[in-house]
Amino acid sequence: MERQGREARMTRRRSTSTRRKGARSVVLSRVIWIVWTVVTGSSIAGWIIPGMPLVGPLIQQVLGNKTVNEILSDERVNKVIDLAPDEAWQGKLGFLKKKLREHQAAVHATSGAGYQVPTVPGAQVPTYPGATSAARVAKSAQTIRIASYNIEVFGTTKMGKPWVVETLAQVVRHFDIVAIQEIRTQDDQLMPTFLAVVNADGSRYDYVIGPRVGRTISTEQYAFVYDTQRIEVDRSSVASMSDPADMLHREPLVARFRTRSSGAGLPFSFWLVNIHTDPDEVASEVDVLAGVFQVMQAARADEDDVILLGDLNANEHQLGLLGQLPGITWVVSGITTNTRKTKTYDNILFNRFATSEFTGRWGVVDVQSVFRLTMDQALEVSDHFPVWAEFHVYESAPMQHTAQLPGYFFQ
């Protein structure tokens, strides 16, 4: 009798537990579906077109510019996660987290706030230079954004297309520094002419440019374009790295920059190392870049921040010895950076312990979506998208190197 009673109680408990689990599963399904729909569905429009009636403001209000980490650390989202009744649901939530992270990358890719659409062929062509002068870009006083942009064959052809130049200028104005690869022209007036377009809206950008590098008569130049109101460069530091053993097709251009900030903190200073690898020798060149990175880390006793950025022709799994340096990390992961959206070529790397100024925000600018271009028009701008990362304007104390962490920020 006692045994039968115990079994009956256990059966009731199981039954109650099953009912509760069933009810929680239904609730959980709905909550996940709502979160997923809000975050990935209607919010795409909300993010891309903040002025869209109802949906845009609503999504902006709910999510603002939150990163995935912020969304996932949101108490409300964690409560949903706590509802998981069993491993199966935890698996589903894990999938949701993964999708959120992928979507965050897509959000970075499609965020177009602040951009204006230049006139493209087929409509009225603007008077050169910079007829569609965009409103000045509002930048945070607390952070800077550093970008890398391979502007495929940046030369006379592109400068002859005003809408392409205006598009490139608008991209530049959204960043404090842009490391440019693939300037291919013998015309030394290209960059001054381009800067005139960038500054046509009252901006005050300047640039430093490297020598023509390459092994054949087809050479390239690197450049850094920077906002002089927020950044200063140590011109004596600008140099093309020496490569006596000829290990790299295009020797990196290095320069040391510092933020201009009026606050009490120390301005954030850092080396930038601009690189475009040879697509036929990627494996050996990324190994050599590991040495380049270490050389730059030791270049000045008073500078611990080295940021290597450019067109590596390698994704996050193809970084060789560069990707194995102690503490090294990279921002672009799990998202393509070419205009055709088939490959990850471009990245920004630094030591996560030394460069703790990184805010965790990064992105790839989907030029095609932002400027509402056709694929062919987007390819006329470049076959690459710009990639960027955000840093605090003040120096932070280096983080304690306690463990070898994964090289991803969204893990």
Place this chain on the structure above:
Amino acid sequence: MSDVTVLARQLQDKQASVRAQAAERLGRCGDAACVAVELVRACGDEEEVVREWAVAALEELGPPPASSLEPLCSLAAAAQELVAYWAVTLLGRAGPEAFAAAPALVSVLETSPHPAVRQRAAWALGRIRDQSAATIAALERVKSSGDPRLARLAAESLDNDRTASDFHSRTHACG
């Protein structure tokens, strides 16, 4: 006739602007492997802009089709540096498929006046994994070259050849 083929023909147009536009569009089309030979020839164009877009297109290209290997062998001996450089590069990208190009590449390795072309030939010989005595002897000779990059690439190609040789030996042993 496909768009790519039409553009390839336009690369030989008398007007520089037409050639430049064709090269640019080929650079953007993403599937120009079938006109690899025409693009390599365009690297010898007198107009800088044509050359630069041809190079941009070639950088994106994968291995060339088998039908282009023979003309590429001829272009590898071209006097114009950029033409020879890209012909050699594409032969290297073809890998063991371009096995028959080994004698032409050895000739380039030993006679080209352009260091970058000789270096690429050393690299390409490693990619096609030719183990003939002539290739190995040529690579051994330049391994002691005063050009550090040429010497390094030759050494790497010899290593590749040895690896390929070991692999073939094991394959035969297993067979």
